Amino acid sequence: MTDPVDPDHKATPRADGKYAGERWFGWTSHPKAGAYTFIAIAVLSALLFGADFLVHRHEYLHIAEFPVFYALFGFASFAFVVLSGWPLRKLLGRPENYYEPETSSDD
Structure with a gap:
């Protein structure tokens, strides 16, 4: 059975007062x-960083054998993709008033 939804399509609590995803x-x-x-991700990253020194790789490119290469x-x-948004916005961006109706002086 699904949870009832009000006409405005807002989430409503179940009979026990909790929402569906709260469990x-x-x-x-x-x-x-x-x-x-943040702490969990930092600990996981530190463990993977340490494990990277224990794994011996046989890569096609020798630079990929460097422990923290990947x-x-x-x-x-990631930095390249994020920073490429700035020049892309300059290239494809529209002026702030692009969608406003044009005013005409024909009275």
């Missing part, structure tokens, strides 16, 4: 959820 995602409303998530390559690629 799985209720922890995200905790005040320190962001800090806990992390640095991924960061550089």
